[in-house]
Structures are given as C-alpha cells and as structure tokens.
Amino acid sequence: MTSADRPIRVRRVHPWLLGVAWTSPWLVGLVVFLAVPVLLSLIYGFTEYSLIEPPIPVGAANYREMLGDGLFWRVLANTLLYTVLAVGIGTVLSLGIAVALEQRVPGSDLVRAVVFLPTVVPVVAASLAWAWMFSAESGLINTLLAHVGIRGPDWLGDGRWAMLSVVIVGLWGIGSQVVIYAAALRDVPRQLYDAAAIDGATPIGRFFRITLPQISPTVLFNVVMSIIWSIQVFAAPLIMTKGGPDNATLVYSLYVYRNAFEYGRMGYASALAWVQFLVALILTGMALWLGRRLVHYRGAS
Amino acid sequence: MSSLSASSRSRRAWWQRLALPAVLILISLVFIAPIAWMGATSIKPESQALEGGLRPLPRIERDGGGLGVTQPDYWRGVAASAGATYRDVLTSPFADFVAYLRNSLIVAALSVVGMVVSCSVVAYGLSRIRWQGRGVLFLITLATMMIPATVLMAPQFILFKHLGWIGTYRPLWVPAWLGGAFGIFLMRQFFLGIPRELDEAARLDGCSHPRIFVSIILPLARPALAVVALFQFTASWNDFVLPLIVLNHEHEYTLGVGLYMFVSKHGSTPWNQVMAASVLAILPVLVLFLLTQRAFVEGIATRGLKD
Structure with missing residues (x-):
C-alpha cells in the first residue's frame, strides 16, 4: 500500500x-x-444481606426501618450540622485567606504553600495529628490556652466540643479552595477597581460590590464541591472519636460503614447509601438553584 | 487585590502595613502547627510527650542536670531519643511499617501508570475526534465528580466480592487503568489548548490517530501528564476507605490502614510512636509536594475553571 x-x-x-x-x-x-x-x-437495598448468606428480598422494609431508626435521624442531623459548619466557616475562611494572599506581600507564595500543604497529608495522619493537638491533658491547644489562663475543654471527650473538633480537622484542608479562590481573584478585571477607587469606595465596599459578584461562579463551584465533601466525611470522626462521645460525632458514612462491615447488614447499608446520595443531590441542587439566582442578579444589574 | 496604587499604599499607617504580614504569619503558624507538633512529639521519649508543655525539643538529662542546647552532648541525646522512638515504631510487634510502605508504593505505582495512560487516551478521544456523544460523555464525566465516594463504599464492596477481589490489591489499582473524572477533565482541557493545525497537518501527511497521539500530542502534554501523575500518587497514597474495607490481612495493609490499626490495637496511645509513624506516612508526599509545589497548586487552580 x-x-x-x-x-x-x-x-x-x-x-x-x-x-x-x-x-x-x-x-x-x-x-x-x-x-x-x-x-x-x-x-440490595430491598434485601436483607449478611454477605455470608444469599440476599433475602424484604421489599421496602429497609426504608421503613429507617423512618423509625432514631440513630438514622441522629446521623443525618450530625452530618447536616457538620456540613453547615464546614461549608459555612470554610467558605468565609478560605475567601479571607485568598484575599490576604492576593495582596502580594513578600513571602505570600510561602504562606500559600503552607496553607495548601495539609491537603496532601494522608487523612489518617491528619486525624491522628489533630487528635494529639486536641488531647485534653497534654495537647498543644489546651497547653496554649492554659498559658493565657483558660482551662480548655476535653475537646474529643465532651459532646459539646467533639463535633467542632472534627470540623476543624476538615477546615485544615481548605487549601485547595484557597488556591482556587486566589486564581479567581487574579482574574477580576483591574479597571473595575480603578473605577471604584475614583468613586471612593472603601475596601470592604469594594469586596462586596465588585470582588464577590465577579468571583461568584467560583464561590458556587467551591460551595458545591465542599457540600459533597462534607456529606461523606468519614475518616476523621472514625479515627478521632469513633463517632462518640455518645454518638455526638457519629456521621452518616460511619453509620453506613458500621451497618455494612460491622453489623453484617449490607442490605440496610445499601438503602442508607441511596438516601445519602439523594440528600447530596438535593443539597447540591439547592446550592445550584440559589447560586443561579445570585449569579443572574449580578448579570442583570 | 493588587488594586491599591503606590500612592494609597504609602498613605497607610504603619500598623496597617504590619497588620497583613502579621495575619499571614498567624495563618501559617496555625496551618503548620499540627505537622510541626507531630515532628516534635516524634523525637521525644513517651513520658516527656505526655507531659505536655510547649518545648519543641526533648529534655536530655545527664548526671541529675539538664543539658543545654549549646552542648554537643545534648544533640547526641536528641538523636538517641529520636532514634529510639523510630526504632520502636519500625520494630513494633503491632505493625510492620516497612511492609506497609512497600505495599503503598506498589499500589501507588500501578495506579499512577494506569491513570496517566488511560486518561490521556480517553482525553484524546474527547478532544481530537469529532463524534456524536462526546459532549454528553464529557458532561457525564463531570457529573461523576459529584457522587460522594462513600456512597459507593458498600456497593463497590459487593462488586469486588463478586469479582473475588477482596483481600487483593486489585480494587486499589485496576479501576485507575480505566480512567478517572478529574484526570480526564484536566487532560482534555490541556489537549484542547494544543493547536489543531499540528495534528491536521500530520493527518494530511497520512498519520494515523495513534501516531498523532504518541508523537505529537503526548510530548506536548508532558506538564499535564505530570500533574495527573502527582494527583493520582497522592490520592492513592492517602486513600483510606477502600483499603480499609477490601484488605483483610495485616501483611497486605497499606500505610493509612496500617497506621489506623496500629493505633486501634494499642490500649493506651503511645503518642510519640504514633506521631513517628505518622511522620513516616506523610514523608513521601511531603517531599513530593515540596519538589512539585507549583504544579500541584496550578493543577488545583484549573479545577475551578469551567469553560
């Protein structure tokens, strides 16, 4: 040829x-x-399946059981609490750090690297490092608090503080959000700020009137991604608190894991996973719907 | 923002000019503290680790008195203390960290090669061949990033059980050979940036698609290949849920699961040993990150860009 x-x-x-x-x-x-x-x-969500015996069809029994399962409602509430805290604080914090980094003072590249670093740390090592930080007797946090005369709580052993502790471990990993925000901030047209400077806008006014609307698509993206990440939080509560004390940090994925691999209830776990998927879908949908309205508002003005 | 002109910068009071660096230093300290404290704890004897306090270095006592940091014997003592902790970890009856390290490396290497090969091939199909359905497939690919991984935990286990893969490494690396949403997304965006004239000229010269892929696209896409490899390495190295559910035997454990089991098996936690083991687990990714920090950060930044 x-x-x-x-x-x-x-x-x-x-x-x-x-x-x-x-x-x-x-x-x-x-x-x-x-x-x-x-x-x-x-x-399998419509069966009773122990992995050892073949699955037995049970109709919608798993879903009916869920409605009356107090622990199911508890883990759902815990996971939503975690999500609200992690996404809310995480968004404000990562935006704030990104704005500070983009002021371009000497050394900000180093700070950016330090903030990003935790995102590559294996989750087991991260959880253990924080469990040690939170240790009531000899942890670094309570030692520092003692130096300023505050008696720190038993972070992981006290039901009122345990969830916040787990959230803090999640917040430690906001580095990728920070980097994404910083990239978006760099893309905001300079002329907009110059015009605002002529109008005599304050820095805070500039942020809310120019910066935030300009980067709103990025905010939406980060919020959606961190909702999805938060709904599946698993390793930190498993390693730091095993879901305790008194189920205060028993999150949804941990409950699925226990049903599937500790209680031998693969059928119930499958049904739980489907509901988790639907919850993720609904929350993402809500964020997108809300976001679309806000982004549209900017385009219209 | 760099919106502040030089004149407005000079008009700011001294405390305003100092506030920003101070905030940045504080942020850095908070983010680095857990890792720094991990390192500090790992070189202390257990009794001193549990004392608390803010000393970053262990206390070395000789003849009833504490040695100062200026004395050479002090540093010999620190080295001996650190050596003892790390030796205890590596020879622990509760864990075989040398084996875990090797297992993690094997799994990471297999999944990195698979991910880079499969994602570049698939991205070529999504960016260089005009066919009906490629837009839909790309949308589906993006949508899969929205599925929480733990939702798939139980069903994937059932699948792997049917395949007879439980207790093997296959669940940890075979899927990587079929591509991943983030890698395909990143690679496709990169391929779209390579001028089409290059391969159209090659097509007119009679080059086949595989030839164009290997001799034109791949050499130009080296930065994207490196970013995908980096992300897959850290993803594989840091994976915890999947190894936790599919590995049954201690000698098979990867580092994350091994570390978790090491802590679970101890009655009371020997924090200096746990922190030393954690240092061993993060050291490879830490070194990799320090060497390739820029590529990492830029790779993540493209994730937020939607076209």
Missing part, C-alpha cells in the same frame, strides 16, 4: 466508532465501577 492511500483508509472508519474506541476504557470504567455498583445497591 502506498502512503497516499492511507489517509483515505483512516477516514473510512466511522467517527463514532473511533470516538467510542478511544474513550472505551472510561466507558467500561463508568459501567463496571459506577453504574453496576449503583444498580447493585439499589437492588
């Missing part, structure tokens, strides 16, 4: 077949490791 024939031969392959062929690993991956598990759990 001469080289002149080859392009013609290549063009004969239907582009659709070609596209499917090139993306086939991902198509297989989507089906096998995503669609199949999701469908399996939908089916």
Whole structure:
C-alpha cells in the first residue's frame, strides 16, 4: 500500500466508532465501577444481606426501618450540622485567606504553600495529628490556652466540643479552595477597581460590590464541591472519636460503614447509601438553584 | 487585590502595613502547627510527650542536670531519643511499617501508570475526534465528580466480592487503568489548548490517530501528564476507605490502614510512636509536594475553571 492511500483508509472508519474506541476504557470504567455498583445497591437495598448468606428480598422494609431508626435521624442531623459548619466557616475562611494572599506581600507564595500543604497529608495522619493537638491533658491547644489562663475543654471527650473538633480537622484542608479562590481573584478585571477607587469606595465596599459578584461562579463551584465533601466525611470522626462521645460525632458514612462491615447488614447499608446520595443531590441542587439566582442578579444589574 | 496604587499604599499607617504580614504569619503558624507538633512529639521519649508543655525539643538529662542546647552532648541525646522512638515504631510487634510502605508504593505505582495512560487516551478521544456523544460523555464525566465516594463504599464492596477481589490489591489499582473524572477533565482541557493545525497537518501527511497521539500530542502534554501523575500518587497514597474495607490481612495493609490499626490495637496511645509513624506516612508526599509545589497548586487552580 502506498502512503497516499492511507489517509483515505483512516477516514473510512466511522467517527463514532473511533470516538467510542478511544474513550472505551472510561466507558467500561463508568459501567463496571459506577453504574453496576449503583444498580447493585439499589437492588440490595430491598434485601436483607449478611454477605455470608444469599440476599433475602424484604421489599421496602429497609426504608421503613429507617423512618423509625432514631440513630438514622441522629446521623443525618450530625452530618447536616457538620456540613453547615464546614461549608459555612470554610467558605468565609478560605475567601479571607485568598484575599490576604492576593495582596502580594513578600513571602505570600510561602504562606500559600503552607496553607495548601495539609491537603496532601494522608487523612489518617491528619486525624491522628489533630487528635494529639486536641488531647485534653497534654495537647498543644489546651497547653496554649492554659498559658493565657483558660482551662480548655476535653475537646474529643465532651459532646459539646467533639463535633467542632472534627470540623476543624476538615477546615485544615481548605487549601485547595484557597488556591482556587486566589486564581479567581487574579482574574477580576483591574479597571473595575480603578473605577471604584475614583468613586471612593472603601475596601470592604469594594469586596462586596465588585470582588464577590465577579468571583461568584467560583464561590458556587467551591460551595458545591465542599457540600459533597462534607456529606461523606468519614475518616476523621472514625479515627478521632469513633463517632462518640455518645454518638455526638457519629456521621452518616460511619453509620453506613458500621451497618455494612460491622453489623453484617449490607442490605440496610445499601438503602442508607441511596438516601445519602439523594440528600447530596438535593443539597447540591439547592446550592445550584440559589447560586443561579445570585449569579443572574449580578448579570442583570 | 493588587488594586491599591503606590500612592494609597504609602498613605497607610504603619500598623496597617504590619497588620497583613502579621495575619499571614498567624495563618501559617496555625496551618503548620499540627505537622510541626507531630515532628516534635516524634523525637521525644513517651513520658516527656505526655507531659505536655510547649518545648519543641526533648529534655536530655545527664548526671541529675539538664543539658543545654549549646552542648554537643545534648544533640547526641536528641538523636538517641529520636532514634529510639523510630526504632520502636519500625520494630513494633503491632505493625510492620516497612511492609506497609512497600505495599503503598506498589499500589501507588500501578495506579499512577494506569491513570496517566488511560486518561490521556480517553482525553484524546474527547478532544481530537469529532463524534456524536462526546459532549454528553464529557458532561457525564463531570457529573461523576459529584457522587460522594462513600456512597459507593458498600456497593463497590459487593462488586469486588463478586469479582473475588477482596483481600487483593486489585480494587486499589485496576479501576485507575480505566480512567478517572478529574484526570480526564484536566487532560482534555490541556489537549484542547494544543493547536489543531499540528495534528491536521500530520493527518494530511497520512498519520494515523495513534501516531498523532504518541508523537505529537503526548510530548506536548508532558506538564499535564505530570500533574495527573502527582494527583493520582497522592490520592492513592492517602486513600483510606477502600483499603480499609477490601484488605483483610495485616501483611497486605497499606500505610493509612496500617497506621489506623496500629493505633486501634494499642490500649493506651503511645503518642510519640504514633506521631513517628505518622511522620513516616506523610514523608513521601511531603517531599513530593515540596519538589512539585507549583504544579500541584496550578493543577488545583484549573479545577475551578469551567469553560
């Protein structure tokens, strides 16, 4: 075959077949490791399945049980509390740090690296490091508090403080949000600030009237991603408090994990996971709906 | 923002000019404290670790008196104290950290190679071939990033059980060979930035798609390949949930699970040893991060960009 024939031969392959062929690993991956598990759990959600015995169909019994399961409502409430705290404080904090970093004082690149660093720390090591920080007797936090005359609480052993402690571990990992916000802040057109300077706007006025509307799509993106991250919080409460004290930090994923792998109730765990998925979907939908209205408002003005 | 002109900068009072650096230093201290304290605790003897206090370095006593940091014997003592803790960790009857380290490396290496290969191939299909459905597939890919991973915990376990993969490393690296949403997204964005004229000229010269992919696109996409490799390495190294549910035997554990089990098995926590083990677990990613900090940060920043 001469080289002149080859392009013609290549063009004969239907582009659709070609596209499917090139993306086939991902198509297989989507089906096998995503669609199949999701469908399996939908089916197993209607069974009693101990993993040892074959699954027994029980109809909607798992979902009915959930309604009367006090612990289910408790873990749902705990997870929503965690989400509200982590997303709320995390958004304000990461925006604040990003604005401070973008003032470009000498050394801010180093600070950015330090803030980002915790996001690469393995979650087990991070949870253990914070458990040690929070130690009531010899932890660094209570030692520092004692130096200024405050008797620190038993962070992980006191039901009133345990959830906040777990939230703080999550907040330690806001580095990626900070970096995303910083990139967005750099893209805000300079002319807008120059115009505001002529109008004599205060820094705070500038932030709320110019910066925040300009970066609102990024805020929406970060809020949605951190809602999804918060709903699945798992390792920190497992490692630091094992869900205690008195279920104060028993979060949704931990309850799913216990049902699936400790109580041998894979059917109930599957049903729980589906409800978790729906909760994530509803919260994300709410954030997107709210966000669209706010972003639209900016476009209209 | 860099909106402040030089004149307004000079008009600010001295305390205003100092406030920002002070805030930045405070932020850095808060973020670095857990890691710094982890390191400090790991070189102390257990009794001193539990005393609390703010001393970053251990106290070394000789002949009833404490040695000062200026004495050479003091640093010999610190080295001996640190050496003892790390030796205790590495030879602990509760854990085999050398094996965990090796297991984590094997899993990370396999999944990094798989992720880079599969994501670049799939991204080529999404950016260089015009076919019906590629837009939909890209949207589906983005949507999968919205599925909380723990929702899949129980169903994936059932799937792996059906496949006979429980108690093997396969659940930890085989899926990476079929691509991942973030890697595909990042790679596609990068490929779209490579001028089409390059491969169109090659097509007219009779180059096939695999040839264009290997000899034109891949060499130009090296920075994107590196970012995907970095992210996959840390994701694999830091993975905890999946190894926790699929690995059954102690000698199979990866570092995260091994560390967790090490703590769970102890009655009372020997904090100096736990912190030393944590240092061992974070050291590889820490070194990698320090060497490639810029690529990491820029990779994450592109995540927020939506076209």
